[in-house]
Amino acid sequence: MIATTHVAFATALYLGGASVVEYKIDNIAWLLAVVFSIMPDIDLPKSQIGRPLYFISVPLEKRFGHRTITHSIIGMGVLAALAYPLLYFGHNNYFWAILGGYWSHIQIDMANIRGVDLMWPSPIRVVMPGRMKYRIEVGSKAEMIVMCSLIVCCIALYPIGNMGLRGGLDRILQDFGFAHDEFVKVQGLNWYTLELKAVDNLTLEHISCECPVIGEWQGGLIIEHNGKSRSVGESSLHHNLMPIKAVLIKGLPLRVVAQRIDMRNRSLGWLVENLKGNHGYYLLGQMYTVATKIVNANNIEIYSPIIYNGSVISLHYAKAEDLKDYANYTAINGEIVVQFWLKPGDEPVELKLISGGGVAIPEALQHLY
Numbered sequence: 001m002i003a004t005t006h007v008a009f010a011t012a013l014y015l016g017g018a019s020v021v022e023y024k025i026d027n028i029a030w031l032l033a034v035v036f037s038i039m040p041d042i043d044l045p046k047s048q049i050g051r052p053l054y055f056i057s058v059p060l061e062k063r064f065g066h067r068t069i070t071h072s073i074i075g076m077g078v079l080a081a082l083a084y085p086l087l088y089f090g091h092n093n094y095f096w097a098i099l100g101g102y103w104s105h106i107q108i109d110m111a112n113i114r115g116v117d118l119m120w121p122s123p124i125r126v127v128m129p130g131r132m133k134y135r136i137e138v139g140s141k142a143e144m145i146v147m148c149s150l151i152v153c154c155i156a157l158y159p160i161g162n163m164g165l166r167g168g169l170d171r172i173l174q175d176f177g178f179a180h181d182e183f184v185k186v187q188g189l190n191w192y193t194l195e196l197k198a199v200d201n202l203t204l205e206h207i208s209c210e211c212p213v214i215g216e217w218q219g220g221l222i223i224e225h226n227g228k229s230r231s232v233g234e235s236s237l238h239h240n241l242m243p244i245k246a247v248l249i250k251g252l253p254l255r256v257v258a259q260r261i262d263m264r265n266r267s268l269g270w271l272v273e274n275l276k277g278n279h280g281y282y283l284l285g286q287m288y289t290v291a292t293k294i295v296n297a298n299n300i301e302i303y304s305p306i307i308y309n310g311s312v313i314s315l316h317y318a319k320a321e322d323l324k325d326y327a328n329y330t331a332i333n334g335e336i337v338v339q340f341w342l343k344p345g346d347e348p349v350e351l352k353l354i355s356g357g358g359v360a361i362p363e364a365l366q367h368l369y
Helices: 003-021 027-036 039-043 054-064 073-088 092-109 141-163 165-173 176-186 268-275 320-326
Strands: 190-200 206-217 220-225 228-232 241-253 255-262 281-288 306-308 312-318 333-342
Touching (some): 003 027, 003 092, 039 054, 039 092, 073 092, 176 220, 176 241, 206 241, 206 312, 268 320, 268 333
Antiparallel strands (some): 190 206, 190 241, 220 228, 255 333, 281 312
């Protein structure tokens, strides 16, 4: 095969691997795969790699011939040994890019009429396909067709390789299930946005937005829409919005810094005051209070950032503005987790809690929880 065919085949394999295995496309690894896709032809002085390295290619051809040792398992083994330091120093992607590019050359050369001496020094030649009439002659029209097809394949694979197969399917199908499952696997690593078309289960209003995703709830996702936290999912019993189309979009790297706060004898108002001036944050957890009123808890499964059943306040990705009606409630017991969400370049989080924040709880009530 000519060099362009080898380069196109190696590129197709590299981008195809990124699509299926979902590793990140790395330009250096890609370049290594391309360079080593023509390296086995170093045993041919007239080849693209053989001409500049004639002092290696000429002796190799005279001693072993073409498509022998450099196209064999032994040649692969020698290359793996030479590239092993990359593994040792943690550059696994470069190591496998080199071996993958080298193997791609051998693999497509099996489709040549002559085949390759994969088991060298054994005289057994490996060809694929087995029948000669289906194999390709170097430089023939058939090879040109294969080469052009590979180039088209590379162009098609590039955007899918950047998104991954699941991301590509998500973009094509716009299925909420894909978006939900993907977010559950990667949450906490990056900022994510949901490109959403949905229907409000209460008002039947049709909504289109690109909403930040902040969490998961009852098989759905929690998003911020018009400054409020709302849940999206396929159950009208548990979610505020019914999705029609949804695509999960990856954003900047995310760093989450979490801190646990003991809320005993402290109020939510005290906590909010301590968090003023800090980075953006979300509150999660529960605190037990003295029951002051009877609350209808029939809709407790429908998402709300704050749920109060009369004695327990549950927070699930709540923000300061969600707590205004509960600021004076003091906890008998409970713990709140503060999650600070940071973008690259954000200043470090400093949280210094002041003492106090609530009223004394009678000892008899403290033993209730």
